[in-house]
Amino acid sequence: MATQQMRAPQRIKLYRWRWSGKGPNGRRVSGEIVAGHKDEVERELSGQNIMVKTIRRRSSLFGGVGKIKPRDIMLFARQMATMIRAGVPVLQAFDVVAESLKKPAMRSLVQELMNDVSAGSSFSDALRKHPQHFDRLFANMVEAGEQSGSLDRMLERVASYKEKIESLKGRVKKALYYPAAVISVGVGVTALLLIKVVPQFESLFRGFGAELPVMTQMTITLSEFAQRYWLWGIGLLIASIFLLRQGMKRSEAFAYRMHALSLKIPVIGDILDKSSVARYSRTLATTFGAGVPLVESLDTAAGAAGNQVYERAIRQIREDVSTGQQLHFAMRLSERFPALAVQMVGIGEESGALDAMLNRVADYYEEEVDNKVDALTSLLEPFIIVVLGVLVGGLVVSMYLPIFELGTVL
Structure with missing residues (x-):
């Protein structure tokens, strides 16, 4: 036990220090130094003939330690x-x-x-x-x-x-975050209008003494509902996200179901599917090409797939390969990989150039992901504009309808 404690690596704590002072010619100088203690900064600066005026440790919120990415x-x-x-x-x-x-x-x-x-x-x-x-x-x-x-x-x-791999992750994140961000902005603007703007018009309409159009009445009812329950709505959204994340962390079966469901989402599911194939192929090509045995390479590729459905399929492929089956046949048996990928891996095995063929598979599906993300962005832009136009435009029109009707009466 004591031996294990001695072997444990000692954690080195370093911080970013902001300093200012005067150089050899009396010129004002400043900069940043990474060190564990203030004394180390002073020693390093004195060795450079700098008269230190101030040394301050930067807060961790502003890059004092930083997170490893x-x-x-x-x-x-x-x-x-x-x-x-x-x-x-x-x-x-x-x-x-x-x-x-x-x-x-x-x-x-x-x-x-x-x-x-x-x-x-x-x-x-x-x-x-x-x-x-x-x-x-x-x-x-x-x-x-x-x-x-x-x-x-x-x-x-x-x-x-x-x-x-990071480039591929960035493309997938773009496919997921772009529509989510725009829809969030649309919902936020609509909620702001319902909670803050519509009540101002409602007080104005009370003085008309006339029956309001159906569209306006629906908007006012929706506004009253939003004013009453908006805090509950935000709380429910945060609680749902928290419970979903915790459920995926704590239950492997639940996480598997969520990953399987994500692959069935129109367009986005196809992007996630192809990105998993690309990551599997790239990881397997890199490890196998470096001389790592195929069974061990498959174990590494399973952890890098980025989706538990593919991870389980790759682990099954690993079991099949370890019993003597060829890789392309084991991939076909999993029923997860596209026919093109299976055929190209089979050609690679027959020609003795498996790593090169796996790299080509990865290149092909990375390009497919790129094209799908661009297509999704192009399709979403007009769709989102129409949805936002209907939401915001519908609210504005419903608020001005009584004013227009009043103008025609006068």
Whole structure:
């Protein structure tokens, strides 16, 4: 137990410090330094002949520590590949990369990796201690690179892989967020009109002493309902989102049903479907091409699919392949993958160029996702304009109808 505690990596806390002072010529200078303590900042600045005036630690809300994102991991892999290719030893490469990082959280992570490697761990073992930042693919590729003496090439492959995966994720998010954002704005504007604007007209109409048009009466009734229950509506929406997320976290069966349902949504389901095929193909091509055994590569690809329906299907494919079946036949048996993808994988297996063919499958379906997202955006724009026009225009017309009728009477 004590040995395990000693082996646990010590967490290095770094912060971003904002400083100002005077340089050697009396010129005012300022900047930012990433360090653990104020004393370290003072020592570094005094070494540069700078008279320090103020040093303040930036708040975490304004980039004081920063959150590690997939893009940071991708840049780290590319920087390490460049350093190692240039002949820089791994430990020195860690030090150079850490010095160039401006995000304290990422710099802390790199320093922890450097400490582990300097203590005798391999690069891949050090990565496996941080599974929340470095997935199995990253660790397996680095391990393959260490064993084959091509660490720089493997790191470059990881960086390229993550770049393509993040690009694909961005396209899928665009397909999901764009309509949701526009519809939210439309609902928000309509709610604002019902809660704030319509009541002003209602007080005006009371002085007319005449029966209001049916459309206006419906709008006023809807406005009264919105004024009475808008807080309940917001609370119900927030509670529904919270319960949905918690349900997906706590129940694997519920999460699977939600993922299966998302694949059946018109247009968006097709985008999610093709993106899962692309991510599976890209991950499998990257790991298998790096020399990782196919069964283990399939295990990594299952975790990278991004959808539990595909994850379960890939794990079944892994079981079938481990019993001796060919990959393309196991993919056909899963009944999840398109015929084109299955045929191309079969050709790759027969020709001995499986990784190259899987990359072509990934390229094809990534382009399909891109085209589908563009088509969805083009289709949604006129549809959303019409919906917003009907919502907002209908409210405005219903409010001005009594005024128009009053004008004709006079």
